[in-house]
Amino acid sequence: MSEWAEEVPRNGLKERLLAGQGPQLGLWLSSGSSLMTEIAAGSRFDWGLLDGEHGPNHIVSLVEQLRAIGQYAMTPVVRPAATDRVLIKQVLDAGAQCLLLPMIDTPEDAAAAVAATRYPPRGTRGVGASIARAGRWGRIRGYMDEAEAQLCVILQVETREGLSSLDGILQVEGVDGVFIGPADLGASLGNPPQDELNGIVCECLGRIRDAGLVAGSIALEGDVAEEYVAAGANFLAVASDTDLFVRALDGCLAGFGR
Numbered sequence: 001m002s003e004w005a006e007e008v009p010r011n012g013l014k015e016r017l018l019a020g021q022g023p024q025l026g027l028w029l030s031s032g033s034s035l036m037t038e039i040a041a042g043s044r045f046d047w048g049l050l051d052g053e054h055g056p057n058h059i060v061s062l063v064e065q066l067r068a069i070g071q072y073a074m075t076p077v078v079r080p081a082a083t084d085r086v087l088i089k090q091v092l093d094a095g096a097q098c099l100l101l102p103m104i105d106t107p108e109d110a111a112a113a114v115a116a117t118r119y120p121p122r123g124t125r126g127v128g129a130s131i132a133r134a135g136r137w138g139r140i141r142g143y144m145d146e147a148e149a150q151l152c153v154i155l156q157v158e159t160r161e162g163l164s165s166l167d168g169i170l171q172v173e174g175v176d177g178v179f180i181g182p183a184d185l186g187a188s189l190g191n192p193p194q195d196e197l198n199g200i201v202c203e204c205l206g207r208i209r210d211a212g213l214v215a216g217s218i219a220l221e222g223d224v225a226e227e228y229v230a231a232g233a234n235f236l237a238v239a240s241d242t243d244l245f246v247r248a249l250d251g252c253l254a255g256f257g258r
Contacts (some may be wrong), residue, residue, distance in 0.1 A: 001117075004035055004103040006139045007140060008140055008142070008146040008149075008150050009097070009149055009150065009196060011097045011098065011150040011151070011169060011211050012073075012075050013046065013077070013152060014097075014098070014176070015089060019235060022234035023233055023235065023236050024046040024047060024234060024236070024239075025045055025046050025047075025236055026045055026046060026047040026049055026077070026235070026238070027040055027048050027049070027237065027238075027241060028048075028218070028237050028239065029050050029051060029065070030051045030055035030242050031053065031056075031129075031241060031245075032055050032056040032057050032061050033102075034065045034067070035068075037065040037069060037241075038068035038069070038072075038242055040074075041068060041069045042072055043074070044073075045076045045239075046074065047076070047098070047235075048074050048077065049077045049078075049100060049237060050062055050076055050078045051067050051079050052078065052079055052087075052091070053079050053080065053082070059091070059094060059124040062091060062094055063095070066133075075098060076098065077098040077154075078100070079099070079100040079102060080101070080102075082102065083104060083112075083113050083116075083155075083225075085112075085116040088113070089116065089125055089126045089128075092125065092131065092147075092151075093129075093134050093135075094132070094133055094134065095132075095133045095134045096134075097151055098154070099117065099151070099154065099155060100216075102158070102181075103155045103156060103159065103162075104178075105161040106165050106169070107168035107171070110172040111172050114153055114174035114175060117151055117153055117174070118148055119147075119148075122148075125159050126197055148185055152177070152214075153174060153176050153177075154177040154235065155169065155175055155178055155179065156180075157169060157179070157181070157185075157204070158181030158183075158185045158188070159184065159188040160188045162185075163185065163189075163243035164199075166204060166208075170207070170208065175213060176214055177214025177215065177235060178208045178215065179216035179218075179235065180205065180217045181217070181218070182197060182198075182218065182219075199229065200222070201231075202227060202230075202231035202232075206231050206232050208232065209232035209234070214235050215231075215233050215234055216235035216236040217233050217237075219234070219236060219237070219238060220237075220238065220239060222238075225238050248250055
């Protein structure tokens with residue numbers, strides 16, 4: 001066998017989304033623990049979000065969790081702390097193929113985010129495949145030519161400004177999907193009643209699907225999740241590791257009057 005026999009791994013989540021399978025149900029992984037992530041990866045969720053924005057993660061802990069998920073069917077999605085070219089470069093070099101990039105407010109933000117995931121001359125990603133986990137430390141000879149096809153770039157729209165710019169963001173080349181963040185969007189809009197906010201999210205999800213892109217959001221309540229799926233969501237987080245753990249702990253003691 002040639003020493004250059006390795007190939008860029010296929011992105012199962014992207015393939016399922018392009019094939020119209022759905023909805024793809026996800027689990028928010030915020031603990032920062034590779035052990036907790038591995039336990040979760042053995043479940044039947046389609047994808048798990050490794051949260052570097054609000055979870056206590058850094059590049060080393062993300063690598064550990066990517067490694068933990070790798071032996072399971074769950075597809076890891078990484079959200080860096082910010083939509084920053086350096087952070088995006090790091091998580092891509094670490095081996096992430098699916099990105100959820102926060103706080104996209106304008107088409108210019110979207111274009112810069114996409115560019116950070118592409119090698120020059122198509123983008124601004126720094127060249128370091130020969131020393132990166134993503135390129136198997138140089139063992140994937142064609143990594144730089146093949147990596148882009150396996151990337152799934154989903155942008156978060158979660159502010160009033162982002163909402164007003166949604167149609168322009170949807171037209172940016174290289175955007176695979178848009179994720180509507182209800183919590184930040186609600187705060188940005190002045191905390192409207194939940195039904196009103198859900199209606200805004202659903203309207204956005206429909207517009208995203210009409211544009212031919214992946215439509216994502218998060219809904220931890222079953223009735224809201226059903227509403228979002230009916231509106232077009234095909235990339236939906238329906239649970240969080242920390243939330244499930246808290247509920248299980250408190251529920252365990254509730255029977256003892258605590």
